[in-house]
Amino acid sequence: MTGLIQVVGGAVVDSLERPETLLVARRSAPEHLAGLWEFPGGKVEPEEEPETALRRELAEELGIDVRLGSELAAETTGGWPLNERATMRVWFAEATRGEPLPLEDHDELRWVDLRDREAVLGLPWIPADYPIVSALLDSVAGTLREPLRLE
Numbered sequence: 001m002t003g004l005i006q007v008v009g010g011a012v013v014d015s016l017e018r019p020e021t022l023l024v025a026r027r028s029a030p031e032h033l034a035g036l037w038e039f040p041g042g043k044v045e046p047e048e049e050p051e052t053a054l055r056r057e058l059a060e061e062l063g064i065d066v067r068l069g070s071e072l073a074a075e076t077t078g079g080w081p082l083n084e085r086a087t088m089r090v091w092f093a094e095a096t097r098g099e100p101l102p103l104e105d106h107d108e109l110r111w112v113d114l115r116d117r118e119a120v121l122g123l124p125w126i127p128a129d130y131p132i133v134s135a136l137l138d139s140v141a142g143t144l145r146e147p148l149r150l151e
């Protein structure tokens with residue numbers, strides 16, 4: 001146990017095979033995060049597998065079931081550092097049931113064009129997310145030719 005809080009996030013794309021757009025979500029709470037964009041997701045519960053937690057969070061927050069693709073490789077094994085207490089692992093995902101809706105924790109969802117790097121990085125993200133978004137855009141730029149590896 002590292003004592004760090006493990007967060008999981010979904011990089012929900014229109015298609016794992018040919019990703020063109022990414023679903024981004026604007027937080028409605030708590031106050032210091034409200035209005036900032038993020039990957040939908042949340043904290044892994046005790047004894048829960050990260051992938052199970054991600055499926056649960058995406059169902060609760062967006063009302064979708066997903067097929068998971070590859071994990072976005074992070075620099076450290078616990079995932080991407082968010083702050084001194086939490087790290088986040090991020091998986092690509094594609095909805096297999098339901099249209100995403102901002103059911104919980106968000107007041108807006110938006111599909112952004114993955115080829116428009118400046119527009120995606122120009123959104124006011126939670127600050128810790130910028131390196132993650134940047135790595136994601138790099139990774140997807142490669143998959144425009146090569147599909148994402150599936151589970």
Ligand SMILES: Nc1nc2c([nH]c(=O)n2[C@H]2C[C@H](O)[C@@H](COP(=O)(O)OP(=O)(O)OP(=O)(O)O)O2)c(=O)[nH]1
Pocket residue numbers: 007008009033037038039040041042043044082086088126128129
């Ligand atoms: N979901 C998500 N959380 C992020 C991102 N970036 C980032 O710093 N965080 C932080 C914000 C929160 O402090 C923490 C995740 O907590 P959360 O509030 O989403 O978790 P949760 O849904 O399980 O909520 P709760 O049960 O604790 O209320 O990680 C991101 O891209 N997505």
